[in-house]
Amino acid sequence: MRYTNVILILVIIYLGHTLVHGPNGLRRYQEVTAELRQAKEYTRNLEERNLMMKVDIESLKKTDGSPTVENLARSNLGMIKSGEVFYRVIFPSRQEASGK
Numbered sequence: 001m002r003y004t005n006v007i008l009i010l011v012i013i014y015l016g017h018t019l020v021h022g023p024n025g026l027r028r029y030q031e032v033t034a035e036l037r038q039a040k041e042y043t044r045n046l047e048e049r050n051l052m053m054k055v056d057i058e059s060l061k062k063t064d065g066s067p068t069v070e071n072l073a074r075s076n077l078g079m080i081k082s083g084e085v086f087y088r089v090i091f092p093s094r095q096e097a098s099g100k
């Protein structure tokens with residue numbers, strides 16, 4: 001009877017250790033759950049970005065020569081209309097201002 005109890009306790013300890021630290025144990029489950037959470041967050045961010053891009057594309061498709069296209073050309077490409085005068089204001093850097 002005594003040997004049976006010792007063997008039973010050793011088997012229970014082994015099974016408990018395998019459950020927590022085994023290749024498919026609780027520790028690995030927690031790691032995979034964290035990876036899944038990160039992947040879902042990344043996917044959600046990409047879906048939001050794609051939705052914003054689709055809205056921008058639809059806005060550009062609907063407008064013919066509208067201010068949207070003009071604003072994009074002005075801000076991204078630095079374009080100006082004919083007859084406009086372009087002024088470039090250059091502020092002195094902090095080093096130049098303190099050195100004089």
